[in-house]
Amino acid sequence: MNKKFASLAAASVATLALTFAAGTASANDPTPKWCAGVKIAAFPGGPQGGVFANNVYNGFRQAEADLGPTVTYYFSDWDPNKMLQQIQQAVATKVDGIATYGFAGEAATGPIVDQAFGQGTTFTSLNTALPDSQKKYAAQGFGYVGAPxxxxxxxxxxxxxxxxxxxxxxxxxxxxxxxxxxxxxxxxxxxxxxxxxxxxxxxxxxxxxxxxxxxxxxxxxxxxxxxxxxxxxxxxxxxxxxxxxxxxxxxxxxxxxxxxxxxxxxxxxxxxxxxxxxxxxxxxxQQPFLQGYIPILNICLTKKYGFSGLDINTAGAFVDSTNVDAVAPLAAVEIR
Structure with missing residues (x-):
């Protein structure tokens, strides 16, 4: 191979490499509302507007606004039996994902989790874990966001x-x-x-x-x-x-x-x-806002990209008189 041909060949390879790199970058550009089309049932836990429940609800709503899924909300008055009935209703609607508390425990909730995953609904928990179900379905998107x-x-x-x-x-x-x-x-x-x-x-x-x-x-x-x-x-x-x-x-x-x-x-x-x-x-x-936001993200990541379930401890800090002034403004708008 003469020197001129070698130089042209090298230039061609370099051009192809740049073209491929540019194409790859374009394909991976950030996409707004990338979870649009995904339907989710979300459970704030308590009564509408109630303490803690509203922080979780605000996290849900922010994730809905940021990511673009369609979210239906179920308020349960902190009643495990009412919540269980609502979870069954949500599964019956065949939504893409359910984000809820594990208040009713494994014996009552586990069969519903099985039904959910069996029909293609991603089930994930917040605040109260369902450890057996999480272990069984973690690879399919079951996560936990909350305190141990x-x-x-x-x-x-x-x-x-x-x-x-x-x-x-x-x-x-x-x-x-x-x-x-x-x-x-x-x-x-x-x-x-x-x-x-x-x-x-x-x-x-x-x-x-x-x-x-x-x-x-x-x-x-x-x-x-x-x-x-x-x-x-x-x-x-x-x-x-x-x-x-x-x-x-x-x-x-x-x-x-x-x-x-x-x-x-x-x-x-x-x-x-x-x-x-x-x-x-x-x-x-416990940073309940995160207990709302991250489960929605979890479901979106699973349904769109096949990611496994997230496991996140949100209870990392104490609040007392020495640091309450930093948290109080966020508490006032029900983010903390």
Whole structure:
């Protein structure tokens, strides 16, 4: 091969390479609303406009706006049985994906998950895990976005015990959902076991259905428990709605700011205000906005590109009086 021909051949190869590279770059350009055409059923969890549920809903809506799927919303009033019925309804509509809580547990929800994947519906969970179903279908898109619930409960109680200088024999009041069972109940179990490990006397009260749906309904219960146990040193409210109502409960029980150490889950405008007033002392921020946004993203990635399920811990930080000012403006618009 002469030098002139070799030079021309090299130039031709270089030109082809540039052309291929340019074509590849063009094919992979970002696409707006790339999830358009995908139909999703999304579950904020509680009543419409309720604490925590609205943060999740806002995350869902932002993902819908950003990514372009068509989303139908189901509000369940924190009722596991109602949610289970709604999940069955969603599966019957043969949507492309379902993003929901695992409140009803594996025994009740697992067969519905099987049905969903069997018909091509991607099922993924938020806030409350379905670990057996996730293990079974992770490669097909089943993910989890939320806190590892037992660990989160244990961490909150341990931190509260340390900060409140809890001593063996001291009394603590845990208001939770241990009776709900499954992964959700494990968060309350984690709280209780951390306090028992510290040697505390645990006074436990299950959150009843009325208070679960409307935290104001529990005011008389709180006043009664505190009146019967005047030596309580720490109160843990294992529910975002109840945590948002701590200021109301404390005032109804004639407690002064700082008289009892309050710890709980989830930020809200009222919780931020209670921290600033000194009633609420410690909060785990689960970042529920992410528990809405990422499951929609998860479903879109699976349906469009065949990605496996995402597994993301959203509960990475405590909020207290030292950092509440940074979080409060976001809590006010129900993003944090």
């Amino acid at each position: 619930n037992y660990s989160a409960g244990f961490a909150l109680a341990s931190e509260a015990a340390k900060r409140a200088n809890l001593q063996s024999g001291d009394s603590v009041f845990v208001w939770g959902l241990k009776g709900q069972g499954g992964d959700r109940g494990q968060r309350t179990v984690g709280v209780i076991e951390a306090f028992e490990k510290a040697g505390a006397k645990v006074i436990y009260q299950e959150i009843d259905a009325a208070t679960n749906a409307d935290p104001n309904a529990g005011t008389a219960t709180f006043v009664g428990v505190m009146g019967a146990n005047p030596g309580v040193k720490i109160v843990v409210t294992d529910h975002g709605g109840l945590t948002s109502n701590v200021g109301v409960y404390a005032k109804a029980a004639s407690l002064k700011p700082g008289q009892v150490y309050f710890a709980g889950f989830d930020m809200s405008p009222n919780t931020a205000q209670a921290v600033k007033e000194g009633y609420q002392n410690l909060v785990i921020d």
